[in-house]
Amino acid sequence: MPKIYMDYAATTPLDGKVLEAMLPYLTNVHGNPSSLHFTGREAREALDESREKVARALGADPEEIIFTSGGTEANNMAIQGASRAFKKALSPGERGHIITSSIEHHAVLDTVNYLGNTGFDVTFLPVDEYGLIDPEELAEHITDKTFLVTIMTANNEIGTIQPFEEIGRVCRENGVYFHTDAVQAIGHIPFNLKEQPVDMLSLSAHKFYGPKGVGVLYLRKHTKIEQAFFGGAQEKGLRPGTENLPGIVGLGRAIELATADMEEKSIRLTVLRDRLIKGLLEIEDVKLNGHPRKRLPGNVNVSVLYIEGESLLLSLDLKGIAVSSGSACTSGSPEPSHVLSAIGLDHQAARGSVRLSLGKDSTVQEIDYTVEAIKEITARLRKMSSVYKKQSFL
Numbered sequence: 001m002p003k004i005y006m007d008y009a010a011t012t013p014l015d016g017k018v019l020e021a022m023l024p025y026l027t028n029v030h031g032n033p034s035s036l037h038f039t040g041r042e043a044r045e046a047l048d049e050s051r052e053k054v055a056r057a058l059g060a061d062p063e064e065i066i067f068t069s070g071g072t073e074a075n076n077m078a079i080q081g082a083s084r085a086f087k088k089a090l091s092p093g094e095r096g097h098i099i100t101s102s103i104e105h106h107a108v109l110d111t112v113n114y115l116g117n118t119g120f121d122v123t124f125l126p127v128d129e130y131g132l133i134d135p136e137e138l139a140e141h142i143t144d145k146t147f148l149v150t151i152m153t154a155n156n157e158i159g160t161i162q163p164f165e166e167i168g169r170v171c172r173e174n175g176v177y178f179h180t181d182a183v184q185a186i187g188h189i190p191f192n193l194k195e196q197p198v199d200m201l202s203l204s205a206h207k208f209y210g211p212k213g214v215g216v217l218y219l220r221k222h223t224k225i226e227q228a229f230f231g232g233a234q235e236k237g238l239r240p241g242t243e244n245l246p247g248i249v250g251l252g253r254a255i256e257l258a259t260a261d262m263e264e265k266s267i268r269l270t271v272l273r274d275r276l277i278k279g280l281l282e283i284e285d286v287k288l289n290g291h292p293r294k295r296l297p298g299n300v301n302v303s304v305l306y307i308e309g310e311s312l313l314l315s316l317d318l319k320g321i322a323v324s325s326g327s328a329c330t331s332g333s334p335e336p337s338h339v340l341s342a343i344g345l346d347h348q349a350a351r352g353s354v355r356l357s358l359g360k361d362s363t364v365q366e367i368d369y370t371v372e373a374i375k376e377i378t379a380r381l382r383k384m385s386s387v388y389k390k391q392s393f394l
């Protein structure tokens with residue numbers, strides 16, 4: 001049986017070159033970067049070097065890079081940290097205002113919801129049928145109490161890429177911080193934060209062939225956030241505790257590799273993606289979710305009507321093909337994902353959604369094999385479906 005991995009949006013395999021870069025820091029170089037002796041200094045040098053690599057990849061200054069335990073922590077640090085800092089400047093009883101979108105990752109959504117329950121006002125901007133935010137609509141919602149806009153660069157379920165520079169410009173014109181969850185975008189979208197109007201950005205190594213459990217919060221100079229953790233001076237006191245050095249070294253190497261030949265790699269993936277979309281849309285009653293062009297190069301999300309995405313996922317798994325139904329983080333819960341609801345899918349279409357995400361080891365053969373497998377499974381599942389029979393007799 002083949003083993004076909006089409007779930008790169010959930011996580012990616014560790015690149016061999018990244019592992020190679022990490023190995024010394026899991027073995028010989030065991031020092032604590034805060035120690036003054038020789039092995040501490042070796043560790044400190046590796047930490048600094050990795051910070052420089054990240055800064056170079058983003059067009060940032062090394063001092064703007066805060067290492068975290070991943071995307072979730074970076075999002076929490078940015079959103080909660082900015083909220084606490086802003087609250088200090090308010091008089092008692094005054095409420096700060098946060099704007100986000102209705103299709104954020106749960107790491108943003110749940111954080112913002114928590115703040116909404118603890119003294120802040122929150123606006124969830126709607127998106128259009130493709131999952132796009134309208135920057136003009138954003139501008140209309142900004143008030144004198146708005147201090148933070150947090151909108152993702154690219155969506156993890158449907159792959160839609162937001163006009164994040166325009167969103168950033170609206171924020172800047174209005175003197176509001178702009179945070180973007182760029183976890184899905186790194187390695188696919190060129191960043192130059194010297195020029196792009198972004199104040200805070202989150203990324204995570206395991207989404208671009210780095211190790212799990214390590215990420216970055218980019219924090220533009222003079223952006224004020226309050227610390228959430230206490231107990232050390234590491235990462236400017238914002239993320240105290242001994243650094244995850246092997247992970248950080250891996251992240252540095254991974255972002256270096258992810259941003260090299262980015263355009264070439266994106267084009268290759270886009271060709272594969274569009275072949276997969278074309279093949280799937282040839283099946284009767286299959287619809288593409290997300291924008292046809294403004295989407296991540298490796299993302300395919302379709303609704304196979306009259307069947308359950310979950311059943312399709314399990315049947316594909318039996319054939320050695322790994323895909324995701326809804327969002328990986330929400331599967332197991334019977335509710336259709338908030339993203340699919342926000343783009344206006346009806347219950348039927350939302351239930352039949354599957355995400356196939358491609359990456360560096362994906363091949364044309366895998367795409368063609370998967371299309372055939374989905375054709376066969378869909379025909380079989382629909383034959384058993386009472387809903388489908390009723391529809392076809394109409």
Ligand SMILES: *Cc1c(COP(=O)(O)O)cnc(C)c1O
Pocket residue numbers: 009010069070071072073105107152154155156181182183184204205206207213214215
């Ligand atoms: C994966 C993901 C996260 C969470 O990152 P972790 O490093 O797994 O905590 C956050 N946002 C988006 C868009 C993601 O795809």
